[in-house]
Amino acid sequence: xxxxxxxxxxxxxxxxxxxxxxxxxxxxxxxxxxxxxxxxxxxxxxxxxxxxxxxxxxxxxxxxxxxxxxxxxxxxxxxxxxxxxxxxxxxxxxxxxxxxxxxxxxxxxxxxxxxxxxxxxxxxxxxxxxxxxxxxxxxxxxxxxxxxxxxxxxxxxxxxxxxxxxxxxxxxxxxxxxxxxxxxxxxxxxxxxxxxxxxxxxxxxxxxxxxxxxxxxxxxxxxxxxxxxxxxxxxxxxxxxxxxxxxxxxxxxxxxxxxxxxxxxxxxxxxxx
Amino acid sequence: xxxxxxxxxxxxxxxxxxxxxxxxxxxxxxxxxxxxxxxxxxxxxxxxxxxxxxxxxxxxxxxxxxxxxxxxxxxxxxxxxxxxxxxxxxxxxxxxxxxxxxxxxxxxxxxxxxxxxxxxxxxxxxxxxxxxxxxxxxxxxxxxxxxxxxxxxxxxxxxxxxxxxxxxxxxxxxxxxxxxxxxxxxxxxxxxxxxxxxxxxxxxxxxxxxxxxxxxxxxxxxxxxxxxxxxxxxxxxxxxxxxxxxxxxxxxxxxxxxxxxxxxxxxxxxxxxxxxxxxxxxxxxxxxxxxxxxxxxxxxxxxxxxxxxxxxxxxxxxxxxx
Numbered sequence: 001x002x003x004x005x006x007x008x009x010x011x012x013x014x015x016x017x018x019x020x021x022x023x024x025x026x027x028x029x030x031x032x033x034x035x036x037x038x039x040x041x042x043x044x045x046x047x048x049x050x051x052x053x054x055x056x057x058x059x060x061x062x063x064x065x066x067x068x069x070x071x072x073x074x075x076x077x078x079x080x081x082x083x084x085x086x087x088x089x090x091x092x093x094x095x096x097x098x099x100x101x102x103x104x105x106x107x108x109x110x111x112x113x114x115x116x117x118x119x120x121x122x123x124x125x126x127x128x129x130x131x132x133x134x135x136x137x138x139x140x141x142x143x144x145x146x147x148x149x150x151x152x153x154x155x156x157x158x159x160x161x162x163x164x165x166x167x168x169x170x171x172x173x174x175x176x177x178x179x180x181x182x183x184x185x186x187x188x189x190x191x192x193x194x195x196x197x198x199x200x201x202x203x204x205x206x207x208x209x210x211x212x213x214x215x216x217x218x219x220x221x222x223x224x225x226x227x228x229x230x231x232x233x234x235x236x237x238x239x240x241x242x243x244x245x246x247x248x249x250x251x252x253x254x255x256x257x258x259x260x261x262x263x264x265x266x267x268x269x270x271x272x273x
Numbered sequence: 274x275x276x277x278x279x280x281x282x283x284x285x286x287x288x289x290x291x292x293x294x295x296x297x298x299x300x301x302x303x304x305x306x307x308x309x310x311x312x313x314x315x316x317x318x319x320x321x322x323x324x325x326x327x328x329x330x331x332x333x334x335x336x337x338x339x340x341x342x343x344x345x346x347x348x349x350x351x352x353x354x355x356x357x358x359x360x361x362x363x364x365x366x367x368x369x370x371x372x373x374x375x376x377x378x379x380x381x382x383x384x385x386x387x388x389x390x391x392x393x394x395x396x397x398x399x400x401x402x403x404x405x406x407x408x409x410x411x412x413x414x415x416x417x418x419x420x421x422x423x424x425x426x427x428x429x430x431x432x433x434x435x436x437x438x439x440x441x442x443x444x445x446x447x448x449x450x451x452x453x454x455x456x457x458x459x460x461x462x463x464x465x466x467x468x469x470x471x472x473x474x475x476x477x478x479x480x481x482x483x484x485x486x487x488x489x490x491x492x493x494x495x496x497x498x499x500x501x502x503x504x505x506x507x508x509x510x511x512x513x514x515x516x517x518x519x520x521x522x523x524x525x526x527x528x529x530x531x532x533x534x535x536x537x538x539x540x541x542x543x544x545x546x547x548x549x550x551x552x553x554x555x556x557x558x559x560x561x562x563x564x565x566x567x568x569x570x571x572x573x574x575x576x577x578x579x580x581x582x583x584x585x586x587x588x589x590x591x592x593x594x595x
Contacts, residue, residue, distance in 0.1 A: 057350075104349075105379045112349065113378035116369055122339045123374055126346020126354075133307070133328060134350060153370075156339035163334075 003045075006212040008272045009079070010040035014241045015268050016075030020088040020098070022261035027091065027100065030238035030251035032072040034176040034209065035064075035143055038234060039076040041215045042141060046223075051081040054108040060138045061111040061127050065120020066145035066174065067101035068253075074098050074107065082109035118151025120144070121171075125157045128169040128229075139223070142171040147179030150188050155200065161229040162201030169229040170222040173197070174209065176238035180252045197231035209234025210241075243267050275467055276456035281485050284423050284453040288446050289318030291423035292385070292430060296355060299434030300326055306434055309344055309356035311337045317357055317387065317448065341367035341384065345374035348381040353434060359393070360386025360445050364405035375441045376412050383433055384443045389419065389481065390532035391573035392447035393565060401565025402445070406509055407537025409443055416463060417510040419480035419531070419539075420446035424455040425507065432463070445481075452485035454505070466513040472502035475588045476520035476527050478543055480507050483530035483558070483579060490584035501588055512542050518550035526591035527555040530584050535559040554594035556587035 013036040021027040043049070048060040064073050071091060078085045083097070090096040097106045101115030112127070114120045124142035131138050144154060161169050173193055181187050190196070198204045203225045207214040215234070222230035238252070239245030244260040300306040300322070307329045308322055314332065323330040331347075333340035337358050344354035357363065363386040364371075375382045386405050388394075393401040406417050420426045426446055433442055454469070461467070469484070470491050479487035484505045491501040502524055506513060521527060527547065531539035540557035547553060560577055574580055 061349075103378075112346070113373065116373040119342050119370055119374045122342020122370065123346040123349070123378075125339075126343035126348075127350055128346075129331065129343065130307075130347040130350035130352050133347075133352065136350075153338050153342065156334075156336040157342070160333060160336070160339060160343065 003212055003216065006040050006044045006216065009044040010037045010212055011241070011268045011272045012079055013039055013072060013075045015265050016078055016085070016088055017071040018242065018261050018265055020071040020074055020091045022256055022258065023089040024091045026253065026255040027071060028068040028253050029242060029245045029256060030178060031066055031145060031174070031176065032069045033239050033242045033245060034236040035069050035174050036072050036241065037210050037212050038143065038172055038215055039072055041212055041219060043076045043080050045216055046219045047141060048138060049080070051109070054082060058136055058138050060141060062141045062143070063112040063114065063120040063124040063127065064102050064143050065114050065124070066117070066143060066148050067114030067120070070098065070100060070102045073102060073110065077107070077109040117148040118153035121154045121157035124169060124171070125161050125166065128166045129164060132166070132168060138168070140169050142169065144171060144173045146173055146175040146177065146184050146190055146193060147187070149173065149190055149193065158197065158200040158202065165227055166229045167226050170219065170232065171229065172232045172234050174234050174236055176236040178238040178252065194233045197233070201228065203228040203230040204233065205230065206233040206235060209236035241268060275459045275461065277469060278453055278456050281452055281454060281488060283450045286423050287318065287449050288423055288426060288451055289448040291426045293318045293322050295427040295430035297322055297325060299431060300329060303353065303434055305351055305353050307331060307347055307352050307354050309333055309340050309354055311335055311340045311358045311362065313358055337362045337366040338370050341370040342374045344382045345370070345378060345380045353381060353383065355383040355385060357385035357387065359400055360389050360402040360405040361400055364402060364408050364443070368408055371409065371441065372412050376415055381439045382441050384441070386443060386445040387448045389445040389447065390560070391570055391577060391579065392532070394570050394573065395567050397567035398565040403534040403560045403565060404537065405445060406533055410510055410537055410542065414440060415510060416440060416442045416508065418442065418444045418463065418508050420444055421481065421484050421505055421507055422451045422453050422455055424453070424457055424459050425461055428460050429463070452482055454484055461507070464508045464511050464513060466504045466506040466516045468502065468504050470503040472500040473524055474500045474526070475592050476502040476504055476524045477530060477584060477588060478504045478506050478520070478527055478539065479530035480505060480509070480539060481532045483532060486579070486581040487530050487584055489581035490588065493581065493585050494588055499588065499592065506539065509539055509542050512546050514546040514550065517543055517546040521547050521551035521553045525553050525595050527553060528558060528584060528587045528591050529555065530558040532579060533559055534562060536562055554591045556591040558583050558587050
């Protein structure tokens with residue numbers, strides 16, 4: 001039976017992200033929508049955090065390596081109380097704390113600055129290695145895009161994480177099958193992502209990335225793995241849950257009018273009513 | 274306090290040994306010190322560190338970009354990472370990681386680039402960074418240091434291993450011998466140049482092995498009746514702009530001497546500072562926009578005009594242009 005609370009949280013995260021992107025009028029809607037269910041599992045259940053103490057040493061950390069999905073994370077953080085929800089409406093405005101790409105120096109709850117793709121992998125590896133040195137029992141979560149895996153740095157970090165047996169590192173690969181210029185299979189075919197991570201030595205699971213129960217179970221299986229880093233391959237749809245973006249060809253970065261956003265939010269509200 | 278040796282000669286210890294010894298000492302005093310390596314630990318003389326602190330010596334394999342990113346992550350959980358490779362790889366190969374994961378993210382990372390400029394010698398043009406400082410100099414708030422000798426290196430590593438410093442620091446130095454300039458126990462202030470010799474006709478602003486060449490040039494000039502001031506400007510960024518302004522005002526002419534491309538290097542940095550305070554004739558001794566090549570250091574020093582003789586010539590030209 002679906003975890004209604006997490007299902008609803010995912011919809012709420014989408015609504016907040018759309019308010020955020022809608023206030024600016026454009027942005028990375030496709031890739032923000034595709035990670036909302038994973039963010040719901042993390043912030044609704046699995047990620048140890050304290051909104052009142054965002055710098056808590058023993059918290060789990062999240063590196064949103066596909067930093068352009070920032071609005072989805074901002075929505076989750078606002079819902080958890082890291083900052084007032086009204087701030088979501090300031091995306092990309094001069095002086096905002098919510099830039100298009102996530103920035104650890106600006107936003108409470110953002111653990112790493114990302115936006116230059118591939119770099120979050122190495123940072124997450126460093127966080128996980130350092131947490132182990134510090135004898136902290138915290139986890140480092142990493143969210144990569146499938147297009148992002150074009151970057152060689154992802155695989156340098158993957159080799160290191162396996163070699164050093166970073167079982168406290170849990171990576172999600174948001175396989176939404178699209179990147180800026182089109183479908184990943186046409187731009188640069190990533191092939192079998194799960195097999196790639198498996199061949200790099202990782203404990204690898206594949207789940208429906210829009211099924212909160214499946215994602216939650218995968219995270220719990222990752223925590224039970226005591227030797228290897230875990231890659232959770234998320235089978236997702238770019239723009240999922242957003243009426244005007246889902247299934248569209250060019251939904252990586254798009255403009256969004258008020259009517260479109262209002263209709264998308266209404267559809268999401270109907271799901272959780 | 275800084276004390277200068279009476280006689281300049283080859284340093285008794287290798288720079289890499291001074292580095293490893295200083296880092297070992299720091300690691301003994303501060304459990305947050307970690308060292309990162311990209312398959313150069315033995316070439317870098319870091320085997321003693323790897324043996325003493327296997328958990329804090331992090332072998333990254335031949336993946337410098339990943340190494341620098343890992344360093345950023347480590348610093349975000351309170352570690353003070355020192356990541357080393359050849360200067361060409363630390364700077365060029367990992368430039369975007371230094372920019373975004375370290376500097377833009379406001380993290381706390383020490384980066385080491387060895388074998389600067391012609392000291393790469395027989396490794397040749399692929400390994401000969403004439404551009405490392407220039408590539409990094411436009412990254413905001415980064416600190417860039419061209420280390421002079423083992424005494425300075427040991428002092429800077431000790432300082433940078435404390436919580437007093439926070440940010441991104443890049444240090445370049447040869448792995449092997451350097452010319453020893455400073456007496457044991459000398460301490461240095463990052464961002465402040467050291468006036469090694471006073472003079473009134475021209476100031477020779479140098480760093481790295483060219484400090485010794487500048488001191489020799491000043492001797493030659495003195496014999497010819499020219500009074501040359503010599504400054505070791507080991508910190509290229511933040512530049513000691515007050516000292517440059519003072520030297521420009523008091524001597525009226527400057528020479529820069531660097532083991533680096535003059536484009537984006539010390540000549541550029543000093544010229545920028547002088548232009549904003551006291552514009553005076555400035556003559557460069559350095560690499561004139563060329564690539565590296567194989568050869569012994571003596572050969573390369575002459576091939577690229579990096580000798581005391583060239584500094585003397587540049588000083589006379591700068592004075593002539595007053």
